[in-house]
Amino acid sequence: MTEETTSRTTCCVVGGGPAGMILGLLLARAGVEVTVLEKHGDFLRDFRGDTVHTSTLTLLDELGLWPRFDALPYRALTHARVRLDAGEVDFADLTRLDAPHPMVAMVPQWHLLDMLATAAEEEPTFTLRMNTEVTGTVRTGDRVTGVRLADRAEDGTLGPESELSADLVVACDGRDSRLRAESGLPLHRYDVPLDVEWFRVPRHEGDPDGGLGRMGRGRFMVLLDRGDYYQCALIIGKGTDARLRSGSIQVFRDFIEDMNPWMAGRLDAIADWDDVKLLEVSLDRLRRWSAPGLLCIGDAAHAMSPVGGVGINLAIQDAVAAGRVLAGPLRAGDAAAVATAASSVQRRRTFPTVVTQTLQDLAHRRVLAPLLSSDFTGQQDTEIPLPVRLIDRFPVLQWVPARLVGVGALPEHAPEFARRAPMPVPAG
Template identity: 40%
Template sequence: MAIHITSNASQEIIDTQTTDCCIVGGGPAGTLLALLLARQGIHVILLETHKDFDRDFRGDTIHPSVMEIMAELDLAESLLQLPHTKMHRMSLGTSEKQAVIADFSHLKTAYPYITMLPQVKFLEFITTEAKKYPNFQLVMGANVQEILRVNNTTIGVSYRGQGGWHEVRAKLTVGADGRHSKLRQLGEFEAISTSAPMDVLWFRLPKHREEAPGGMGRIGRGHIVAMLDRGEQWQIAYVIPKGTYQKIRHQGLEILRQSVIEVVPELVDRIAFLHDWSQIAFLSVESDRLKCWYSQGLLLIGDAAHVMSPIGGVGINYAIQDAVVASNVLSKPLKTGTLNVDDLAQVQRQRELPTRVIQTFQSLIQQRIFAPALDSQNSQPFQPPRWLGLPGLRDFPARLIAFGVFPAHVKM
């Protein structure tokens, strides 16, 4: 039976491996799914295009729902041995007045906070655990270029790396390769996009020991600045109107520094540390979800299936819950060799509603709070939403950010 490869490239294949599940993408979703499957004796090959996990300004927030998943795997206490900080509440306001928009300390969980841990450390921790199982294999520097198909069924991928071209053939291929997913592109999946009124510039500034831990957001003068605690540093998100990055670059770094301290005056004594554009990472904020997350033999999860806005830092949370549900649903069919497209559809059915709800919530925040705040012509001072003070709704944002709609749990 002939194999049809999606690319027209004719490359000499050095070797071909076979496995139960080939996962493309070594982010939170891909690494955790690999660990979950490996623990159950399923053979897994995880392909990561980079040669290490160390990339700047990846999401560093681990939500209570993820910590509960780690506890179900008996890994929570070991994870918390890594250097980290805890965010017990999120606040938003001006330099004069702050409003708590999410207080996690009231949540009924053993982990009533968001754990701030560099994502590189989290990924290394998960893959180190996975390497304890002989049926797990991690290939770094594996640049996936092609999907292998037989009669419209995906049977694996080919990748470039380690001196040539290689094939991995699998019962199931999972795309967990992020917001710029190669497998989404190769599989010609159709997405539903939602507009975002903003982009983000990320950079870091020193944090003084006496400053309170956690995170906060500031609004003022047509700008928004969010600050996340990274121990000795603040990771800062400077939110800008959509499509204005080149204009800001043209105005120069001094104008940017001045606008930051206008919103957060207490940074004036260290803003000079920001002295080169190479210290700043640009994030084009997008939000979308696929109409269908799967085809025969192929499933997409995490940002590959639904690109999240950075609001609430929920992207990692939802990607990991996707991985848990995928493991729960697909482990048995993978073991028994009975996997079919209905099993893949079940993963989407369980995860699509939570995804749609959180994206609707993010869109509401963007349109009702962020868009007016970024309007330089808007002279109205920021006022927190009135419903934050209502007893029945006060804890809603914290619960939604911390757990999502239907928290996923590992089936033992």
Template identity: 30%
Template sequence: MSKPQIVIVGAGPAGMVLAYQLVTNGVPVRVLEQHPDLEREFRGELLGPSVLPALDSLGILPMLTERGFARPGVERRMFVGAKRRVTLPGGAELGAQISQPGLLALLHELCSRHPHYQLDFKTTALSAVREGERVTALVVRREGREERVEGDVFVVCNGRNSRLRKDLGLDVELSEKPDSTLWLRFDFADAPEALPRTVDVHMFGKGVVVVHFATAGKPRLQIAYSAPGDVGALRKDLPALRERLLPTLPEGLRELVAARIDDRMESQVLAVAIDRLKTWHVPGMLFLGDAAHTMSPAGGQGLNLAIRDSIVAANHMIDAVRAGTPIDAPVFARIEGERRPEIEAAQAGQLRAHRMVHKPLFVEHMMFTMLGVVMRFKTFAIPPPPPVEPRHAVRATPQ
């Protein structure tokens, strides 16, 4: 029995981790990516313990570390105000900071060893073609021309702004829009020693949150500034940006960042959203990652959850291929059923976090003081997320 042709929309971490697992198990895969390459800079770079063992078993994490694209043992620290460090139930949060372009390039390199893999750059999925109710093809735009891409199964991993969501008229059961985030990037090639070795989150009350960390594999500082109102206006009003941002930064970074707030500064506004599709699939097509459940930056969970989605999806899809059964609605339902409880819990936690950071600063201080007192006398057993392991792992090795 011939194996199905899988078409993956989006060469981000979810799409490429899925592609690697399928391709190394002999399943033909074609990936469609709208960008011209994999070199764009991403926001989420911290992988947590819910994902690292799986990437280790696939051989991906050791290769990233060897190439300088992963830095294990990075701690995510929480602060109330500029200096007061606070601890959450569960203790220290340790992970590995990874370069997403490095990760994607490695996965593409490994997949390219197989003749049944194809990655098409500069290819934007515009709409789905249906025969009856089943999606059987995509209309795409490549190099200014519209084309049709055929396939047996389509997996959408191109994020929360996927056109295919709207094209298919999919309903959402959750749609919240917290404050927007201004994302800033600064070149620290002349002062790499000043870059932080941790991911630091500072809460200043009334919705103001500042996160700063170094880009993995590059001497660059990333700062996320979240606040009520139009933070995008700060991109054009640099004096106002300096006035609001600089007091929130540690002394060691403040002067260096001040000298870099100019027209050469890279910035973008992230319209934060938390939403979730009512159903993650239609006949012939499955949605994963932010395309199925958009996460906010709170807690840095989006990257980790998307990769966990792809591992679960690969498990069930490869099971079906090996059993000689179609990858259809029952398979999609099992994937969604396994992933949905964790996603719902994570999004509920993000909504609680967004409500909490809108409290006045003195209230946040009181809340963490009370939490600290309680933690002295009571141990909080935070249940870990359910294990997600590749059932059909093919370990990557250098060639």
């Protein structure tokens, strides 16, 4: 590369999702020169994870960003229920949590990311490059010393490659991480029996609010209250999407109505199969999250199941842990200390990752797999899982799933250098 096609930053963060933006903000507030690379031209993606959990809301408070978040169009979920053929069971009550904002906030992810980007761009050492795709890493020996990148046009074509050198590259580019794949870091995969179909259904006045799980007759779906519509997730058997789509969309509508007769008359909103988005579920974890010059966090380090909707919040907690330990060594330019700090992120975050993935794996094998063992049109009765029966009998136990989902096994708090007094909402 010529001088004109090579640039430099202290920390290169690949991926402008929640983890990447939080890490960029924290490092910039520590005075570290940080560049976040996002391959898209905006954050407008449909059916991304839109849940912002209690632990993340507490973090936003500590960062001084609660007034800005509170101005966003979010929907507060404080209760989760499971609706069975025999009736409805309260499952989680987030109001039992001892936290400033005991809820899950449903907010379009692009609003959250725009807010974080605006806050980060107020720091002089922060750079966000949109429409910039990373095509690979730059190495000196076995050490990652930067990335190769190219500008991305609206039609997806890439311009000439250039290089961005960095003391540390952090992969926040998700479960399909190019950097993770290129790194060769060893990966542990769980067997996953399910995929998810995402779609929207209009919500009417008087409909159930909050989060609702529908379980019965060999079927399971989740409905998340977004105000004027439900964001719906239908659980299907792994690899059955093609068979499902080979049929008529009307068969799919009829199936949803049979599960939820109260939705009759509104399912024409699912116009065709383009309105139904497949999420191919994976559950995996890197055995090592770092290599010389490279650190993976969030889904790039551990792809999570949608069970509990906790993936975004775990990724954000990874970013907070990384920002806390990396800020000092990166600011000092101490390569050995940076390497030590990067490896310590895995030691800090392994416990909550393993706990969460173990619980998700148990839910897959003990609850969801038996439900999915029948045909798509199966009509078998479903036994109420033991945890649901216990929570129904002893309501105080609703604190347990609320804690696991809303807060997690090891919540992270903003480091002192990143904390601010409540920041006003920018004009306009």
